Amino acid sequence: MTTDLSDTDDLIVLTRVAAELASLIDDEPPKYRFTANRIANAAVPAELIHYIRGHYYVRRSNLRAFAQALGLRLRQPGLPEPGRPRASRRSAA
Numbered sequence: 001m002t003t004d005l006s007d008t009d010d011l012i013v014l015t016r017v018a019a020e021l022a023s024l025i026d027d028e029p030p031k032y033r034f035t036a037n038r039i040a041n042a043a044v045p046a047e048l049i050h051y052i053r054g055h056y057y058v059r060r061s062n063l064r065a066f067a068q069a070l071g072l073r074l075r076q077p078g079l080p081e082p083g084r085p086r087a088s089r090r091s092a093a
Contacts, residue, residue: 012063014039014056020063025072035070044069 012020014036018029038044039056048066050057058066067074 010060011050011052011057012060014058017058017063017066020060021067021072024063024075025067026075027073030070030072038070 015032017035018032022029036056039049044066048058048062048069050059064074
C-alpha cells in the first residue's frame, strides 16, 4: 500500500468504488463491506490500493484490475449497457 499524495486527482475513495464499478461489470456492484473485507484479507494486490490518512483509495486507471481481483465478471467492451426495454407504441389510427 502506498501513501503518495502527489497524484491524487484520479483516486476514488473505497466507499464510492462500487458506483464506479457498476459500469464496468455485468452483475450488481459489490457492497462496501465485501470490498473492505477482501482488502483486509489481502485478496486484492497491494499495488491496486492506496492507503492515505486512514482511508483506502483505488486509482481510476486500476478499476478493471481491481474488479478482477475481487472476482467480478467484467462487461465486454463494445457491448451496449443493459437498459429498460422500450415500451411498445400503438399507432393512433
